Amino acid sequence: MAAEAAPQRVAAPAPIMAVRELARAFGGIHAVDACTFDVRPGLVTGLIGPNGAGKTTVFNLITGFLKADRGSILLRGQELLGLPPHEVQRRGVVRTFQHLRLWSKMTVLENVLLGCATPMGENVFSLFLRTQAVRAENAGARERAMEVLAFFGLAGRRHQLAEDLAYPEQKLLSMARIFATDAPVMLLDEPASGLDGESLRRIVPLVRRLVEHGKTVLLIEHNMELISELSDVVVFLHQGRVLAAGAPAEITRDPALTEIYFGV
Amino acid sequence: MTAYLAHYLVMVGIYAILAVSLNLLIGYSGIFSLAHAAIYGIGAYASALVALKLGLGFWGGLVIAAGVGAFASALVAIPSLRVAGDYYVVASFGLQVVVLAVFMNWTDLTNGHAGLPGIPRPSVFGWVIDEPFEYVILSVAFAALTYAVCWRLTNSAFGRVLQAIRDDEIAAQAMGKNVVRVKIVVASISSALGAMAGSLYAHYITYINPSSFALHESIFIASLVILGGSERLAGPIVGAFVLLAIPEALKFLAIPDTVAAPLRQVIYGALLVAFMLLRPEGLLGRARAQARDGR
Numbered sequence: 205m206a207a208e209a210a211p212q213r214v215a216a217p218a219p220i221m222a223v224r225e226l227a228r229a230f231g232g233i234h235a236v237d238a239c240t241f242d243v244r245p246g247l248v249t250g251l252i253g254p255n256g257a258g259k260t261t262v263f264n265l266i267t268g269f270l271k272a273d274r275g276s277i278l279l280r281g282q283e284l285l286g287l288p289p290h291e292v293q294r295r296g297v298v299r300t301f302q303h304l305r306l307w308s309k310m311t312v313l314e315n316v317l318l319g320c321a322t323p324m325g326e327n328v329f330s331l332f333l334r335t336q337a338v339r340a341e342n343a344g345a346r347e348r349a350m351e352v353l354a355f356f357g358l359a360g361r362r363h364q365l366a367e368d369l370a371y372p373e374q375k376l377l378s379m380a381r382i383f384a385t386d387a388p389v390m391l392l393d394e395p396a397s398g399l400d401g402e403s404l405r406r407i408v409p410l411v412r413r414l415v416e417h418g419k420t421v422l423l424i425e426h427n428m429e430l431i432s433e434l435s436d437v438v439v440f441l442h443q444g445r446v447l448a449a450g451a452p453a454e455i456t457r458d459p460a461l462t463e464i465y466f467g468v
Numbered sequence: 469m470t471a472y473l474a475h476y477l478v479m480v481g482i483y484a485i486l487a488v489s490l491n492l493l494i495g496y497s498g499i500f501s502l503a504h505a506a507i508y509g510i511g512a513y514a515s516a517l518v519a520l521k522l523g524l525g526f527w528g529g530l531v532i533a534a535g536v537g538a539f540a541s542a543l544v545a546i547p548s549l550r551v552a553g554d555y556y557v558v559a560s561f562g563l564q565v566v567v568l569a570v571f572m573n574w575t576d577l578t579n580g581h582a583g584l585p586g587i588p589r590p591s592v593f594g595w596v597i598d599e600p601f602e603y604v605i606l607s608v609a610f611a612a613l614t615y616a617v618c619w620r621l622t623n624s625a626f627g628r629v630l631q632a633i634r635d636d637e638i639a640a641q642a643m644g645k646n647v648v649r650v651k652i653v654v655a656s657i658s659s660a661l662g663a664m665a666g667s668l669y670a671h672y673i674t675y676i677n678p679s680s681f682a683l684h685e686s687i688f689i690a691s692l693v694i695l696g697g698s699e700r701l702a703g704p705i706v707g708a709f710v711l712l713a714i715p716e717a718l719k720f721l722a723i724p725d726t727v728a729a730p731l732r733q734v735i736y737g738a739l740l741v742a743f744m745l746l747r748p749e750g751l752l753g754r755a756r757a758q759a760r761d762g763r
Contacts, residue, residue, distance in 0.1 A: 293644035305639040307632050325625025
């Protein structure tokens with residue numbers, strides 16, 4: 205029943221993000237080559253593949269940290285390629301990093317506040333000329349940040365420096381600060397890596413709750429069991445190309461793909 | 469003695485403006501500039517020239533000085549801050565060298581090494597400020613204004629973005645922060661304030677020449693920031709008080725005249741090294757995390 209339901213959920217909505225013929229070479233190596241896939245709204249799309257398949261390169265191309273040689277990335281029909289990273293985020297795509305890249309010398313609350321929209325507080329003219337509006341915006345941002353911290357179970361840690369958190373909490377914080385943004389598409393780079401036990405078990409319901417809160421998730425993950433549990437759609441990447449895309453059960457049961465993935 | 473103390477306090481005020489404004493870059497944005505003395509000089513020359521050649525008053529000169537300082541800084545910042553890393557250190561060094569060369573060699577405008585004498589004292593609502601104590605008030609008032617501006621900037625969402633850029637520029641970009649624009653804005657504000665200090669200096673001493681704005685002066689201003697503590701807004705002010713007081717205090721040491729000057733230099737240098745060994749985080753140290761959450 206569940207297996208039948210999944211493809212229906214996959215087929216229903218039109219893509220929020222469409223990656224088409226994306227390519228990027230480093231010297232003679234085609235890290236990403238004619239890569240085409242869809243990310244549908246309200247679903248979790250898992251990007252999998254063996255080491256060196258080009259998964260993180262795809263993330264870097266989508267978020268503007270790398271320039272593509274050719275191709276197209278449409279977010280709700282608008283081209284993202286060629287935009288600088290901050291513009292990509294403002295259009296609605298936000299990401300985590302494999303190595304977290306938290307602002308380690310800033311507090312947990314500050315990390316999340318940086319995700320909250322504070323356009324007036326970041327404008328030097330407004331800071332001096334529209335002090336009341338800035339104050340109101342700041343109060344709103346703090347309220348939003350506290351909601352986000354509560355959502356991720358980090359409210360009690362808000363005054364601690366990010367570097368003083370345990371690693372699983374740092375992982376949560378890296379997701380919390382991007383959840384605080386208004387961006388509807390969240391790119392999670394290996395959200396479960398380095399986690400075990402209880403913190404690993406918390407990831408699946410947490411990512412599901414992100415979707416329930418209106419987010420669309422594209423994630424890279426190596427843990428196949430987790431990918432099957434987490435994803436509505438799996439895109440299998442190999443040598444920069446999409447070899448297959450579909451429901452997790454189809455992909456993980458395909459012996460050819462399993463052989464490529466595990467090298468057996 | 470009163471005049472001596474007043475002169476010390478005026479110079480503390482001027483250097484506090486320079487150091488607090490430079491700390492916007494060094495401490496809060498992670499951008500190391502070696503051109504703050506050049507910006508200081510641009511402010512001093514701009515203000516002196518509009519007073520001497522155009523007959524414009526102190527306030528007009530101050531505004532022009534701040535504008536020219538910000539413009540000169542933005543000219544260097546726009547190309548060099550587009551790339552991450554230490555390029556700005558080299559670019560700012562270049563600005564320092566070029567500006568000093570202009571001060572020394574564009575003699576028609578700057579009078580070269582001979583400098584510009586006869587800069588008028590400022591007047592506030594018709595009141596000419598020419599007593600040392602009066603200038604202390606003016607200098608401290610501008611230092612307080614600089615502190616207030618920097619406090620507002622750093623205790624805000626803008627300040628948070630500065631620190632995010634300092635700690636991890638890539639993460640800041642990924643979170644939608646226009647890193648290049650923010651860096652250019654903060655460099656321009658820092659320079660406008662630094663140039664304002666130059667204007668105050670020119671109208672206080674009433675004579676300027678290029679030697680006051682050389683590279684060693686840039687390094688001295690950076691030392692005020694680092695020794696005072698770059699993680700606190702008040703740190704550079706403490707740095708200015710202490711580093712300007714040490715040479716004065718050394719004058720009271722009973723040292724034979726023949727070795728006095730070099731010995732004072734040695735003691736001064738040794739004290740700087742000792743400060744940094746004993747208090748590497750600066751005299752004021754780091755702000756507590758909790759204290760920063762209130763914005």
